[in-house]
Structure formats: structure tokens, C-alpha cells
Amino acid sequence: MEEIPLPNGDVTEGVVRVGDTVRRPVGPHSALVHAVLDHLEAVGFAGAPRFLGIDDQGREVLTFIEGEVAGRPHPSWIADEERLLSLAGLVRALDDAMIDFGFPDIDTETHPDPPGIPPPQQRTFEFIGHRDITPENVVWRDTEAYALIDFDLVRPCSRMLEVQNALMYWAPLSHPRDRDPDQIDLDVPRRCRLFADAYGLSREDRAILIDDLIYGTERSWHLMRDRAERLGGGWARMWDEGVGDQIRRRREWLLVDGPAVTAALLAE
Ligand SMILES: Nc1ncnc2c1ncn2[C@@H]1O[C@H](COP(=O)(O)OP(=O)(O)O)[C@@H](O)[C@H]1O
Ligand SMILES: [Mg+2]
Numbered sequence: 001m002e003e004i005p006l007p008n009g010d011v012t013e014g015v016v017r018v019g020d021t022v023r024r025p026v027g028p029h030s031a032l033v034h035a036v037l038d039h040l041e042a043v044g045f046a047g048a049p050r051f052l053g054i055d056d057q058g059r060e061v062l063t064f065i066e067g068e069v070a071g072r073p074h075p076s077w078i079a080d081e082e083r084l085l086s087l088a089g090l091v092r093a094l095d096d097a098m099i100d101f102g103f104p105d106i107d108t109e110t111h112p113d114p115p116g117i118p119p120p121q122q123r124t125f126e127f128i129g130h131r132d133i134t135p136e137n138v139v140w141r142d143t144e145a146y147a148l149i150d151f152d153l154v155r156p157c158s159r160m161l162e163v164q165n166a167l168m169y170w171a172p173l174s175h176p177r178d179r180d181p182d183q184i185d186l187d188v189p190r191r192c193r194l195f196a197d198a199y200g201l202s203r204e205d206r207a208i209l210i211d212d213l214i215y216g217t218e219r220s221w222h223l224m225r226d227r228a229e230r231l232g233g234g235w236a237r238m239w240d241e242g243v244g245d246q247i248r249r250r251r252e253w254l255l256v257d258g259p260a261v262t263a264a265l266l267a268e
Contacts, residue, residue, distance in 0.1 A: 129157025
């Protein structure tokens with residue numbers, strides 16, 4: 001059967017559609033991904049691909065989910081508030097569905113922190129979360145966020161971290177220079193508040209979200225550089241395209257505009 005390249009991805013080379021399936025390369029993370037997808041199928045969560053097995057070329061076989069995914073350049077609808085609310089509901093439903101999965105003892109390749117990196121934040125993890133809620137990883141049906149795809153970054157997570165991750169791309173929590181044209185003039189504090197309300201984020205989580213992200217930008221700069229050096233491929237390409245500078249600009253922007261976001265998140 002014909003293999004149709006699916007080009008919207010960030011890092012994975014060789015993602016193709018074959019009939020109503022998707023074939024993707026596997027890696028050290030895949031055992032956990034497959035267990036997560038099997039769990040979501042078992043609990044009847046519709047907003048994720050099903051894991052169908054491994055094909056004769058050793059690739060994972062997933063169901064292809066019909067719908068619309070934002071390509072590049074991103075469509076102007078990524079700024080729609082209606083979609084933002086719908087996405088918050090989908091992410092909440094996913095996270096709720098993951099609670100019973102717990103934290104299975106599955107080997108995932110972990111690397112020691114690269115030298116020079118600030119230590120990880122002290123955190124309480126609540127579930128295995130998606131942690132990569134980019135425009136390219138959401139399937140839409142009309143204005144409804146129907147499914148999340150690309151579970152390659154699933155890892156221990158909390159409600160705060162999952163919302164923080166989604167808001168980075170969808171509020172967006174980025175320097176105006178790094179936003180899509182249709183995102184430049186958005187009311188970011190308002191969008192964060194709308195998302196947090198629709199998700200149902202607690203007050204404690206709202207209070208720490210921005211400070212945690214500011215700290216996290218330091219760590220992600222080091223981690224991205226390390227991945228670019230160690231893994232090459234799409235990671236190296238992203239680094240060469242300036243993702244490191246983008247992370248630094250995010251930090252500068254958050255130091256100035258972050259307090260307004262926190263204020264909006266907490267306003268009575
Ligand atoms: N199960 C799926 N259903 C529908 N589209 C998919 C599916 N998996 C991948 N795609 C499409 O292929 C693109 C790249 O796949 P993705 O799994 O996100 O790879 P990457 O790791 O490179 O980001 C996605 O942005 C989406 O457009
Ligand atoms: Mg992707």
C-alpha cells in the first residue's frame with residue numbers, strides 16, 4: 001500500500017500514513033508510549049490514536065485520526081478563543097483518564113543532566129502526561145479539539161505542568177517576536193485565564209505556573225542543546241534554527257510580562 005509522508009512533525013523522521021494507519025519509528029521511549037495508548041483504549045478515551053502493533057519494518061502502527069492538524073505556517077484559527085477552551089477540555093479529559101494508569105515501572109532511557117544545568121525543580125507528579133501539546137499535535141474536527149497525537153514525550157507530569165506546556169504554544173507564553181503573526185497582539189493573560197478555568201486548574205497551581213516556567217526555561221535551554229549534540233537529526237535542526245535563542249527570549253519576556261499573567265490567573 002502507498003506510503004504518504006506526514007510532514008508536519010517536529011523531530012521524527014519518516015512518519016507516514018498507510019491506509020488508515022500511521023507508521024512511526026520506535027525508540028527507547030516507545031514502551032511507555034504504547035502502554036499509555038493501550039491504557040487510553042482500555043478506558044475508552046477517544047482522543048488519542050490506538051496502538052495497533054509493530055509492522056514488519058519495526059515501526060509502530062497507530063490509527064490515523066481524521067481531522068485537521070495545523071501545518072506551517074500555522075492557520076489564523078490557532079488564535080480562536082473557542083478552540084482554546086475546547087483544547088483545555090480535551091487536555092483535562094486526557095489527564096483525568098491517565099490518573100488510574102499510575103506510574104508503571106517501564107524502562108525509559110534517561111540521561112544524566114548535562115553539565116552546567118540548574119537542578120530540577122522539586123515536584124510532585126500526579127500522572128503520566130502528554131507534555132507536547134503543540135499546534136502540530138492536536139487533531140481538530142471543526143472547532144472542536146478532537147484528539148492529541150504524538151505521545152513520544154509522555155512522562156511524569158502534574159496538572160500545572162500540562163497546562164503550562166499547552167499555554168506555551170496556545171496562549172502563547174513566548175516572546176512576541178517568536179509568535180505567529182496572528183498571535184502577536186493576543187491578550188495572553190486573558191487566554192491563560194480562560195484555559196486555566198476551562199481546565200479547572202487549582203489556585204495553588206496558578207500561583208506557581210509562571211515562576212516555574214521561568215526557572216524551566218534555564219533547564220530547557222541546556223536540555224535542548226544537549227539533545228541537539230547527542231541525538232542530532234531534528235533536534236540539531238531545531239537548535240540550528242535558533243530554538244535556544246527562542247527559549248532565552250521567552251525567559252526575558254516572562255520576567256517582564258509574566259506577573260500580569262499570574263495576576264490574571266489569580267484574579268477573583
Ligand atoms: N495518528 C495520527 N492521526 C492523524 N494524523 C497524524 C497521526 N500521527 C501523526 N499525524 C500527522 O503527522 C504529523 C507528524 O506526526 P507526529 O507524530 O506529530 O511526529 P513528530 O514526532 O515528528 O512531531 C502530525 O503533525 C500530524 O499531522
Ligand atoms: Mg508532532
